[in-house]
Amino acid sequence: MDNLWSEDDAARLVAHYAAEGVDPDLALRTYSSRLLGGVPRLVMHGGGNTSVKITVTDLFGEPVRVLCVKGSGRDLGSIEPDGHPAVRLEPLARYRRLDTLSDEDMVNAQRQNLLDTQAPNPSVETLLHAYLPHRFIDHTHSVTATAIAALPNLESVCREIYGDRVACVPYIMPGFALAKLAADIYEANPAIEGLILAKHGIFTFGDTARRSYDLMIEMVTMAEEHIARHARPTPAFAPIGLPERIMPAATALPILRGLLGRASAGRAPTRWVLSPRSSARIRRFVDGAGLADYARRGVATPEQVIRIKAQPCLLPAPDADRADQWRVAAQDAIAAFVAEYDAYFARQNARTGGGKRQLDPLPRLLAVPGLGIVGVGSSAAAAEIAADIGEAWIDAVLDAEAIGRFESIGEDDHFDMEYWSLEQAKLGKGMEKPLARHVVAITGGAGAIGAATARAFAAMGADVAILDLDHDQAGSVATSIGPRALAIGCDVTDAASVGRAFDAVCARFGGVDIVVSNAGAAHGGAMADLPDRVLRAGFELNFFAHQSVAQNAVRVLRTQGFGGALLFNVSKQAVNPGDAFGAYGTPKAALLALVRQYALEHGRDGIRANAVNADRIRSGLLSDSMIAERAAARNLSEDAYLQGNLLGQEVRAEDVAQAFVGAALLERSTGNVTTVDGGNVAAMMR
Template identity: 30%
Template sequence: MISMYKTQEIKALQNSFSDISEAFVSLIYISRLLGQDNRLVLHGGGNTSLKSRMNDIFGKDIDVLHMKASGKDLSDIGPNGFVALDLNTLQHLRDISDISDDHLDKALRRSKLDPDSAEPSVETLLHAFVSYPFITHTHAEAILMISNCVGGQSILQDILGKNVCVIPYVSSGLSLAQTALNLLKHYPYVDAIVIMHHGIFTFANDAQTAYERMIYYVSQAERYIEEKIKQYDKIQTERFCSGKDDIQRCLSVIRGICSIAEAPGRYHRWILELRQSELLLSIASSKSADFFCRTGVLTPDHVIRTKNQFVYIDAIPQSDHELKEYIREAVSTYQITYLQYVDACSEKEKIQLSKTDTIPRVFLIRGVGLIALGNTSMAAQIAADIAERTLILKEKALCLGEYQPLNRFHVYHMEFWQLQQKKIRDTHHLLLQGQVAVVTGAAGAIGYGIAEQLLAAGAVVALCDVDEQRLSHVYARLSEYYNPKSIACFCFNICDVDAVCSAFHSICLKFGGIDIVVPNAGLAHVNKLESLDTMQFSKVIDVNMLGTFHTIKASIPIFKRQNTGGNIVIISSKNVFDPGASFGAYSASKAGAHQIGKIAALELAEIGVRVNMINPDAVFGDKTISSKLWDEIGPDRMKSRGLDPDNLQTYYWQRNLLKMPIYGKDVGNAVVFFASNQTPTTGATLPVDGGGPGAFPR
């Protein structure tokens, strides 16, 4: 590991942040350097600070601590990623003997110069008590590997030298801050502290030195490990990978078993993240796999993301029934062990656990790899990133001797520490959070509107369409407003049943399963029966009716494996009840698809899958996402009525009862209504057409 500090880069950064001090810019610069190296910092881990002076809201010049905000990512941090705190207020806490979580939280919030700013890092007090202007802190991998081994403390002390204090684990917060303060009183020459099983802090009078001390000390640890690896005779493990079907079966079954029924028909569901690197597959096949899963996190900061232990599955039974039983048993054993741990560690007040608290967040499966669970796609990815590094480092650390994790009481304290829990508290639980939606015909105006409303309601969305170019355009536009990790594109033709099954398989690999299916892809053709070509008729039937059938059929095995119900919402048409002349192929195909929906409602009720239809009429797009269907048939439809094609949209809006335009997002709202199981309804039809007596469902 070498220093990446470059004076010219810091000068360039000063130009972009001209309204803040040079010292603050240098803090931002070194924070980014640390955050951009995964060996030092993963997902919001690590923190940095600067002490300086600035005016408070009354214009008084005071001592200030610029502290990294809790959970913020260092890699792209800017001035707003730091919170300005009144240093003197924080330093009052130096002499108190104890403080409750609640009071500490209040004290931290009270010290904020701007009450509206983000919450400061949980390690703020150490930064406040140690008087050096610049402080950096990371959970560097090399330091963690050695500190989690038997004898790690003396090894680290030898490697790092006398200017570093290597101390046993102390709980973060007031205890750690007071310990650091006392150490520096007795050993004023110390410029870094390593806390066993936790990480390293470096101190300096300037940013460059604080950063380069971090690089230097971590490099010393890396060098020691490299030497040990050279001497270690590693046992090669055969990498074993199951077939694609087994992988998808595992994902769907895990997703189903870990879902929690909250009310009849409603579940707390998870987004899954699959990792299958060569190294992970080899670890999952190794003799130590189970041991790695049981031995706990590398640093307790990770426990809120991955929990302390992972579930190891050593085999994949052949039948779905046996697989479900096998995984159910493993999850149940995990939950019993977890409850015992919580019981044993909670001394005074008992923690009120929710049902989701006992659910494992990480599975390691022989032949499959790693599967992580999260309330959102982001949470699943963070858990997967941390768990993947944890397993790889534990395997690498075999050369260092016996693994010795932090004791579970300390892990428990960190897991349920109020300030840590705040980082993951779900304050904006959305209606469809944790659900995976599939929208076909997603590149059109209605598809876009549906995808947008599903994302707004918290679902992750698989955008499916045959038109790759339009699909990537829709993806780009949605990504401007929603987390790109919650959106994925799948390009295929719904007329090809194998292509549909293969795409559904890929969607399961991407997000873990499927909960909401929206057959929306459609095609239209304007012609009287007399002159309608059989090929053209068949083409419309293929997309609108056969495509709907394929989409529903491909979803059924997945719904069955998950066993948590689901929703199919078919985008039908007002033409089903109110057909138009010269529109025979379209009206017949939509009526067929509608009827398939009713049959599906009859057949799938027993597995809790609801099937409903939406009948929109005259949905036009805008300039960026136009309606492909109307682009193609609009002028012909107007001509067939003897009307001016330029008045297309006005004509359609004026003919409904409410005289209202209909947008894709209106259809999207109707999809969200059905998908969120707000009423016990299946087999129903909801018009989204502004009202038309001829199209009233009957």
């Protein structure tokens, strides 16, 4: 593992924060925390924590010793100095005299001793940092360290790797008892430079930020080298036989999404976003004969159980030639997972005296031979986290099994972690946005209305796919929305291209819920003189392309089996034709009929079909030069032209976007038309 420390960068950051009055040691703490947080094999998704002990001056001019320790929920990779809130050390030290301290009392004690009452909650591992005497302490759940920490003969392996430089701490879940035990073990071995916590991770410490960081990199590297030196081929990874033809992810995932949505029978939300993940290493694991055995053993670190539960749900390989049998087998596997989870909860809740609130019983990680792993979450971001954690678990198992046996904590410890009171207290907090868990695909997504629509759906919590002929422009819109918005090049007049685009959406998010068929363009010309090819081109883009999009959308929505919404950008031209605009208006009139036809034929599937009729929107279709021309033809200023409606207000792309969002939210409305034109009697629906 590379040591990324740079004295120049460190000095620059110290100087930068000195201008803000930040203590140089806290600035260095910030620097090396970011180095650790930038390497996923060391730290991912809020895992790990770091600290520094410094002296600050209070309002009376008195010196106060404080522990600056990572705030709960902060990410080491992007941490700022205020991400290490300062806690008074002396009172924390006094708590060590107690025999026990409940988690709630511990959190309360930590908060009471914050210098800044507005600061985030100090990490749940604060006391461990407080009870070790070192100035700098680094803690990670490094994949390699957790592989070593999973071995039953941890003590002897550590001695072999580190000699007497490291001591081992038996597994206890994070909190007061672990902090006391780790401090006792350190005090019995005061020359050690680090601790390996069984089934958990690694601590290193030193008097300088650099020393503690260097030790972390050195010790993880020593573990890596040990594994490389002693790795043996593991028979359990002998491949199982796979079907001749494996279903592509784009076909398999909407089936799984549908099965997950129905598996909990109303005890969990219906919609989940999926994140598939594959690599040679993942495939070796999920296609291996030992998969069921490893899955039963459990996770590699306590935090993993919170993200992916104690084990993944194992599915059969999706045989493309026996799709129906696979669907039934997958349904049975998910049902068995749910039943086992319910039994686990009942058993463990009874053991711990009852009173726990059951979490939903659905898996967060699926293992699919032939495909890889699939993260399950309430959003693409959450599903990706589950897949990342799943991959880290697989890496730890593979590393541990290469030199010994991977062992996890037992069921009781899994439950204590999964149903930790501090985690239970977070339940029910934070409302989801109205369109969370929904995947939205928007054609013409790079244009003014399409981009505004994509942004509006993303703001409502949806994950969005932006389909556009202009792939680069779609990419810019996606980037402006966020790292998980998906850009896809798609020619809506080419049915194969539309099919591929929907496959890409499904392969990325697991399926789709709302489709905004928005792409369009206008062809002008008086009907009697119109060349046939112009009218046909108008129908290709403004009618048949919508049909192609709708067909693909219905294909996915019916596979999932929990309904969805088809939204079409029609036009006022559908009901209020414009002079010399027949090549646009006639296919749009046909499109309005198409919307109603889909509403009629798929209401029984829970699929709603609705239209938005917009007019006079500044966009690719109504360009600045057209606005100037039309305003001049009517002897109006451009503003007067654009405001020529009952409300006297220009209608913007964002207003059309709101109409699409509104139509998506109206759950009992189908075959409906929402007019967005500021009011125009001639274009009113009748």
